[in-house]
Amino acid sequence: xxxxxxxxxxxxxxxxxxxxxxxxxxxxxxxxxxxxxxxxxxxxxxxxxxxxxxxxxxxxxxxxxxxxxxxxxxxxxxxxxxxxxxxxxxxxxxxxxxxxxxxxxxxxxxxxxxxxxxxxxxxxxxxxxxxxxxxxxxxxxxxxxxxxxxxxxxxxxxxxxxxxxxxxxxxxxxxxxxxxxxxxxx
Amino acid sequence: xxxxxxxxxxxxxxxxxxxxxxxxxxxxxxxxxxxxxxxxxxxxxxxxxxxxxxxxxxxxxxxxxxxxxxxxxxxxxxxxxxxxxxxxxxxxxxxxxxxxxxxxxxxxxxxxxxxxxxxxxxxxxxxxxxxxxxxxxxxxxxxxxxxxxxxxxxxxxxxxxxxxxxxxxxxxxxxxxxxxxxxxxx
Numbered sequence: 133x134x135x136x137x138x139x140x141x142x143x144x145x146x147x148x149x150x151x152x153x154x155x156x157x158x159x160x161x162x163x164x165x166x167x168x169x170x171x172x173x174x175x176x177x178x179x180x181x182x183x184x185x186x187x188x189x190x191x192x193x194x195x196x197x198x199x200x201x202x203x204x205x206x207x208x209x210x211x212x213x214x215x216x217x218x219x220x221x222x223x224x225x226x227x228x229x230x231x232x233x234x235x236x237x238x239x240x241x242x243x244x245x246x247x248x249x250x251x252x253x254x255x256x257x258x259x260x261x262x263x264x265x266x267x268x269x270x271x272x273x274x275x276x277x278x279x280x281x282x283x284x285x286x287x288x289x290x291x292x293x294x295x296x297x298x299x300x301x302x303x304x305x306x307x308x309x310x311x312x313x314x315x316x317x318x
Numbered sequence: 319x320x321x322x323x324x325x326x327x328x329x330x331x332x333x334x335x336x337x338x339x340x341x342x343x344x345x346x347x348x349x350x351x352x353x354x355x356x357x358x359x360x361x362x363x364x365x366x367x368x369x370x371x372x373x374x375x376x377x378x379x380x381x382x383x384x385x386x387x388x389x390x391x392x393x394x395x396x397x398x399x400x401x402x403x404x405x406x407x408x409x410x411x412x413x414x415x416x417x418x419x420x421x422x423x424x425x426x427x428x429x430x431x432x433x434x435x436x437x438x439x440x441x442x443x444x445x446x447x448x449x450x451x452x453x454x455x456x457x458x459x460x461x462x463x464x465x466x467x468x469x470x471x472x473x474x475x476x477x478x479x480x481x482x483x484x485x486x487x488x489x490x491x492x493x494x495x496x497x498x499x500x501x502x503x504x
Contacts, residue, residue, distance in 0.1 A: 159345050163487050170479035207485040293356035299393040301349050304493035311494045
């Protein structure tokens with residue numbers, strides 16, 4: 133499998149629909165890193181142009197891969213090793229190209245569910261089975277800016293619960309999406 | 319559906335296999351409440367005998383259901399409304415009995431995967447479809463004490479990723495398990 137995850141901190145929406153750069157949330161990094169490890173994603177990129185936020189990610193990464201945390205909790209080390217930093221979506225795509233030898237097919241996730249250019253879970257599962265390089269993007273704050281959705285090659289259909297409620301934290305949404313795309317369902 | 323969730327803080331194991339009461343983690347409460355709301359669980363019980371921890375849960379609940387948070391973020395209110403407090407597993411079972419008019423079938427979750435008394439995702443999905451009252455238990459810290467696994471009517475089979483790694487945070491495990499048991503898969 134040639135899957136990579138990206139957690140976008142810019143550009144995303146705030147509560148009022150304004151474009152912002154969101155702050156890095158350490159629990160998101162830990163959770164998505166462990167989800168990436170569980171389901172075999174090669175890298176998990178934190179996408180933010182803000183230097184201080186990149187430094188925070190770097191401190192977390194170093195703590196768990198080389199510092200005290202690496203010996204305290206080796207399972208977490210295995211997960212956090214996958215964490216990488218990108219300045220922008222373009223930078224992230226370049227890094228995946230450098231690693232995989234080809235450009236990734238970029239799939240954005242979006243709880244709102246647009247109509248155009250949408251792929252089903254089964255479609256993306258198929259791409260992964262065909263060994264396509266896939267870059268799966270998650271938004272922070274109130275979701276990915278429209279520009280990111282338009283830059284992506286496709287948007288994944290949203291998770292539906294039992295009714296219209298679609299306000300899962302990104303940590304939970306990422307877990308469910310990876311399980312649906314990659315998990316071995318008994 | 320007559321599903322209830324419980325997040326057990328006592329008795330659970332610490333890193334060294336000792337029985338402890340773990341501290342309440344606010345992000346777990348928020349995430350599991352939203353997961354419960356998404357997948358239609360009736361209540362989400364925080365199980366702890368510690369008064370100060372119960373008070374912390376109560377403060378979080380009040381903030382998001384009656385305080386500033388209720389108007390700031392109504393989606394979160396809808397989720398956090400499901401949060402309840404129980405002193406123990408027995409107390410939690412009593413509360414579900416009082417609400418549903420019958421005792422729940424208690425299903426513990428455990429990443430380790432024991433052999434005895436294990437049910438598949440499909441088995442538990444079947445119980446829910448038959449309108450059985452099901453109480454699904456998640457552990458904090460290093461997992462549910464053996465006593466809880468023995469008190470439960472059954473243990474759910476563990477989540478398998480692509481290899482043996484099974485160190486998901488409880489927030490992610492709960493999201494995946496609810497999606498597998500209840501989610502509408504396209």
